[in-house]
Amino acid sequence: MxxxxxxxxxxxxxxxxxxxxxxxxxxxxxxxxxxxxxxxxxxxxxxxxxxxxxxxxxxxxxxxxxxxxxxxxxxxxxxxxxxxxxxxxxxxxxxxxxxxxxxxxxxxxxxxxxxxxxxxxxxxxxxxxxxxxxxxxxxxxxxxKLRGTFDCVVAAVDATSDDEATANLNHNILELSDSIAKRESAALHVVSAWDIWMETPLRMKMGDSIIDGMADELEASVRRRVDDLIGKTVTVGDVRKHISRGAAADKIRELVKHLETDLLVMGTQCRTGVAGFFIGNTAESVLSDVKCSVLTVKPEGxxxxxxxxxxxxxxxxxxxxxxxxxxxxxxxxxxx
CATH class of the missing domain: 3.40.50.620 (HUPs)
Incomplete structure (x- = not known):
């Protein structure tokens, strides 16, 4: 890093x-x-x-x-x-x-x-x-009143997209998380959530078999991207993956609470290249209820x-x- x-x-x-x-x-x-x-x-x-x-x-x-x-x-x-x-x-x-x-x-x-x-x-x-x-x-x-070191670091990444901006942001999030976990001798958890947009009406329109196939493909692609990201970025030995289906904000909050997380590292979605910003729905929802320390990272540009x-x-x-x-x-x- x-x-x-x-x-x-x-x-x-x-x-x-x-x-x-x-x-x-x-x-x-x-x-x-x-x-x-x-x-x-x-x-x-x-x-x-x-x-x-x-x-x-x-x-x-x-x-x-x-x-x-x-x-x-x-x-x-x-x-x-x-x-x-x-x-x-x-x-x-x-x-x-x-x-x-x-x-x-x-x-x-x-x-x-x-x-x-x-x-x-x-x-x-x-x-x-x-x-x-x-x-x-x-x-x-x-x-x-933080005392001592971090024992549990959670890195939240978006592996549902392979566009360059998202890939770069994911890399920066995981690179920072890895560096902190290594320095603190902490366990590193990588979480990514996925879901089918408008699943219910799509099932009614296209049928269960087609949507089930789409879900299997999306989950497989998310797992591949997370594995690739970890392989290229993570150096700590104690790293654990959490791939979940559902709303990203809900899944991140649930994991942070379950693990009694000390530090959450995540990105904020924004318009780039313009003098205006909106914090993404996922980040806004997660961070409004968080009880641990947080490190937020902006996209390049x-x-x-x-x-x-x-x-x-x-x-x-x-x-x-x-x-x-x-x-x-x-x-x-x-x-x-």
Whole structure:
């Protein structure tokens, strides 16, 4: 797998210690730079108390400056790791600001703690969902208070189509999953679901024997593609296949729950080459109920709508890394 080079970690200075540790570990393992980012949302001017404050912009700048100070203190705790560290604080919409930083900073991985774990047992909050929709790089949402390593990694691929875009996305999903499973000494499970579209009316029109034959051919082709994908991509010894008939979202959710999965890796379907995006029905349905950490991957050619406007307020002294402790080899001894 091609190593990550520029990792962005979106963090809350008062929280996220376990997620920060994981982000630092990833930077060490990939010999990557790491940027710690926090977003200060604009003050709600409609609130009566704030109407009495004449300099709301100055107040926001003060909050942002204090947030930057906190991130600098956190970054200093990890300076001994040898990871090149930077700190960025912006003011604005959280999801949009993060994506702007991903684009301008040319980040190839976004790491964030998944918010919303206490709401209806769902792990992903609105900001996380937005980032999965519009961020152009892989988005790794880590379960809050994650401790230890991953024991079970599930890679969800679509083997019902052999078009180039889907094949490339499947390859990237499995390559990432394999690399993570290998590093974590985890079991790797590959899941793919298939079904006959409009099966009931087709049976009425064409007859059971024809549809049964179509089903046998489709299942065989799915199994061949999954076998071929695993053969070309997977290097870990402990890999298990799960080929199921039925709605993909249902089958993925069932497997994730049954295996007590630690990490789910899957793609998001989108229009490519245009500044517009919709998260696919399967991904939307699965991720809305997921309780484990997730890593989502975009198809090649994806263009974020945020790319049209990169202007924003950035609170930083300069564009140089705060800690530029480059060496030929990262020191494995760090705060975590």
């Amino acid at each position: 091609k190593p990550f080079r520029h990792i962005l970690h979106v963090t809350d200075p008062s929280l996220d210690e376990s997620t920060r540790c994981r982000a630092v570990e990833l930077a060490i393992q990939n010999k990557a730079s790491l940027t710690l980012m926090s977003v200060v949302e604009p003050l709600p001017r409609a609130i009566g108390l704030l109407n009495a404050i004449s300099d709301t912009d100055g107040l926001q700048q003060a909050v942002a400056a204090d947030r930057r100070r906190q991130l600098l203190e956190i970054a200093s705790e990890y300076s001994c790791t040898g990871v090149p560290l930077d700190v960025v604080v912006t003011i604005g919409n959280r999801a949009n600001e993060v994506v702007r930083q991903v684009i301008s900073g040319k980040h190839d991985l976004l790491v964030k703690s998944a918010e919303g774990a206490g709401v209806v047992n769902r792990l992903l909050g609105s900001v996380s969902q937005s980032l999965m929709r519009i961020a152009p790089c892989p988005v790794w949402l880590l379960k809050p 994806f263009v974020s709508p945020i790319e049209r406007d990169l202007e924003r307020t950035v609170i930083r002294e300069n564009a140089e890394p705060i800690f530029s402790i480059f060496s030929s080899q990262h020191d494995d001894e760090g705060r975590c």
